[in-house]
Amino acid sequence: MKILVLAETDGGRVSEKSLPAIAFAQQKSPDAFTVLAIGDNLQCVETLTGYGAQAVLTVNHSALAKPLAERYAPVVAHYARQLGADAIVATTTTFSRDVLARVAGLLDAPMLSDIIALEQADGKLVAKRPIYSANLIGTFEVEGAPVVITVRGPAWGKPELKGAESPVQAAEAPTNIPTRSEWISLQGGSGGRPDLTQARVVVSGGRPLKDPETFEKYIGGLADVLGGAVGATRAAVDSGIAPNELQVGQTGKTVAPELYIAVAVSGSVQHLAGMKDSKVIVAINIDPEAPIFQVADYGLVADLYQVVPELIEALRNNRG
Amino acid sequence: MKILVSVKRVPDPYAKISPNASGTDINRDGLQMAVNPFDEIALEEAIRLKESGKATEVVAVSVGSAESQEQLRTALAMGADRAILVQTDDPLDAPSVAKILAAVFRREQPNLMLMGKQAIDMDENQVGQMLAALLDLPQATFASKITVENGSATVARETDNGIETIKVPLPAIITADLRLNEPRYVALTGIVRARSKPLETLTPADLGVQPRARVRLTRVEAPPARKAGKRVNDVQELVRLLRDEARVI
Numbered sequence: 001m002k003i004l005v006l007a008e009t010d011g012g013r014v015s016e017k018s019l020p021a022i023a024f025a026q027q028k029s030p031d032a033f034t035v036l037a038i039g040d041n042l043q044c045v046e047t048l049t050g051y052g053a054q055a056v057l058t059v060n061h062s063a064l065a066k067p068l069a070e071r072y073a074p075v076v077a078h079y080a081r082q083l084g085a086d087a088i089v090a091t092t093t094t095f096s097r098d099v100l101a102r103v104a105g106l107l108d109a110p111m112l113s114d115i116i117a118l119e120q121a122d123g124k125l126v127a128k129r130p131i132y133s134a135n136l137i138g139t140f141e142v143e144g145a146p147v148v149i150t151v152r153g154p155a156w157g158k159p160e161l162k163g164a165e166s167p168v169q170a171a172e173a174p175t176n177i178p179t180r181s182e183w184i185s186l187q188g189g190s191g192g193r194p195d196l197t198q199a200r201v202v203v204s205g206g207r208p209l210k211d212p213e214t215f216e217k218y219i220g221g222l223a224d225v226l227g228g229a230v231g232a233t234r235a236a237v238d239s240g241i242a243p244n245e246l247q248v249g250q251t252g253k254t255v256a257p258e259l260y261i262a263v264a265v266s267g268s269v270q271h272l273a274g275m276k277d278s279k280v281i282v283a284i285n286i287d288p289e290a291p292i293f294q295v296a297d298y299g300l301v302a303d304l305y306q307v308v309p310e311l312i313e314a315l316r317n318n319r320g
Numbered sequence: 321m322k323i324l325v326s327v328k329r330v331p332d333p334y335a336k337i338s339p340n341a342s343g344t345d346i347n348r349d350g351l352q353m354a355v356n357p358f359d360e361i362a363l364e365e366a367i368r369l370k371e372s373g374k375a376t377e378v379v380a381v382s383v384g385s386a387e388s389q390e391q392l393r394t395a396l397a398m399g400a401d402r403a404i405l406v407q408t409d410d411p412l413d414a415p416s417v418a419k420i421l422a423a424v425f426r427r428e429q430p431n432l433m434l435m436g437k438q439a440i441d442m443d444e445n446q447v448g449q450m451l452a453a454l455l456d457l458p459q460a461t462f463a464s465k466i467t468v469e470n471g472s473a474t475v476a477r478e479t480d481n482g483i484e485t486i487k488v489p490l491p492a493i494i495t496a497d498l499r500l501n502e503p504r505y506v507a508l509t510g511i512v513r514a515r516s517k518p519l520e521t522l523t524p525a526d527l528g529v530q531p532r533a534r535v536r537l538t539r540v541e542a543p544p545a546r547k548a549g550k551r552v553n554d555v556q557e558l559v560r561l562l563r564d565e566a567r568v569i
Contacts, residue, residue: 010481017480068486069449069459069461070452070458070459070488073453093480094461094462094477094478094479094480094481095479095480097445097449097461098449098459098461098462101414101445101446101447101448101449101450102449102450102452102453102459103453104414104415104446104449104450104453105415105418105449105450105451105452105453105454106453108415109415110413110414110415110534110535111414111415111444111446111450111535112535113443113444113445113446114443126538130443130543131441131442131443131537131540132331132337132346132440132441132443133333133440133443134443134543135337135542135543136337136338136339136346136540136541136542136543137540137541137542137543138442138537138539138540139537139538139539139540139541140535140536140537140538141535141536141538142534142535142536143534144534178456178458180458180488180489181458181459181460181486181487181488182486182487182488183484183486184474184485184486184487185484185485186479186481186482186483186484186485187482187483187484187485188481188482188483196480197480201568226569234498238499243482244464244478244482244483244499245478245479245480245481245482245483250443251497251498253480258568259562259566259568259569276546279568280562280566280568281546281549282558282562293548293551294546294548295546295548296548296549297549297550297566298549298550298551298552298558298561298562298566299548299549299550299551299552300551300552300553300554300555300558301551302554307554307555310555311555311558311559314555314556314559315559315569318559318563318569
């Protein structure tokens with residue numbers, strides 16, 4: 001199987017979000033995968049060269065300075081055709097959902113979103129992926145090539161570093177890039193904290209945190225002492241306590257850090273869908289019946305306003 | 321301005337979903353069905369554009385079994401002007417649905433197509449983007465705010481990196497995210513009025529499309545359960561366990 005991995009970029013630099021897709025390619029096609037990075041004057045391309053790809057193709061063009069699907073999809077489709085790729089793969093993110101489903105449309109290719117497993121049997125691909133808000137796992141058979149695939153990051157992890165460096169090859173942008181869509185602005189950002197989907201530690205808060213200042217003081221404070229990222233429940237986001245991009249859950253982000261601390265999070269099915277693959281889960285909640293305790297490795301029934309400051313203090317001392 | 325909105329029939333978002341006895345599908349006995357919540361948000365946005373004078377007609381379209389008429393009636397009760405059902409009992413995958421919707425789009429020639437970013441059954445998040453590719457139109461996915469002015473739409477999009485704003489000339493395909501709006505409740509007068517609104521039924525063949533699903537669901541199972549752990553008494557015990565037992569701090 002010949003795989004083309006689309007690296008995630010913001011148009012200016014390559015993101016480490018691509019790593020699970022590279023790990024997938026290493027497992028399924030160790031000797032025949034190529035990485036494609038699209039942008040303008042792209043930085044950090046060297047972060048993609050250590051994983052055994054046959055080549056890292058970079059397409060730099062002023063029309064590609066921002067990650068617009070309408071502009072990126074024809075570039076991906078062009079190189080998928082040129083390489084004769086059997087699968088076009090990226091890590092599941094809003095970037096890849098936007099771009100790759102359009103690529104599937106351009107190539108008239110079937111697509112599998114957010115897969116957690118893939119096998120080849122009798123010339124068919126058989127994949128598993130969460131369905132019904134991750135309440136169930138579905139097994140899907142796919143026929144035809146190429147197939148467009150997004151992989152669920154936590155299920156594939158990090159790729160292995162290989163000895164040799166992959167060659168970086170500058171590639172031309174195709175001439176048919178439509179430029180109707182126009183990029184205006186991006187508001188947000190993690191404020192210097194690690195990216196939510198990449199962080200080793202995630203601290204999430206729920207609606208009982210009352211307001212943005214309280215949320216930042218307790219959840220942000222606990223995350224900072226652990227060098228972690230901040231997450232939030234849908235209820236916290238809907239009530240304006242936390243920004244949208246921090247939402248963890250079925251309609252937000254899927255995370256699987258080594259340590260997930262849920263503070264005043266009840267544990268709805270939708271929230272659990274986004275974090276239950278975390279290695280160690282800690283729940284702090286005043287309600288002993290909260291469903292979050294059913295998935296937590298360590299549960300503390302307590303008032304967050306009392307124990308979170310204690311925990312911040314204890315962790316600071318633990319660091320010594 | 322004419323707006324086309326697609327509406328999928330899915331299990332009610334609050335229904336309990338479980339595998340059937342043979343593990344080939346979900347258990348559908350007595351299962352309550354509903355309009356896909358993201359499509360409902362798309363429809364609400366279309367109706368608001370009409371109420372504000374920016375749109376003149378809202379057409380709802382659904383692809384699926386005859387029962388999808390129920391969801392189209394809901395769309396009409398909410399405020400859509402007319403509805404189209406492309407009726408088929410054949411298995412469909414996202415590219416097939418996109419091809420059927422592209423044919424409806426070409427027939428209706430709307431200025432804007434709105435739809436949910438994904439359906440809450442298969443959670444694929446594909447059809448809108450595929451449709452935009454098939455029609456060679458601009459796309460704006462995961463919309464949390466839409467402003468239509470002078471033949472284009474400025475769309476705030478919910479991305480993993482924050483709120484991204486892009487501008488697309490119309491016609492375009494826009495997919496709705498959760499926070500675009502809060503759909504209205506259907507009023508009784510709307511339900512009564514919906515009965516007399518036109519609902520046209522077509523087949524894929526009428527549209528010259530012969531879809532064939534290449535992605536097929538063969539098995540449905542519950543995910544492995546996570547075991548509950550232990551209760552700790554205080555912060556000191558928690559920190560000790562995280563350090564010495566779990567070794568994550």
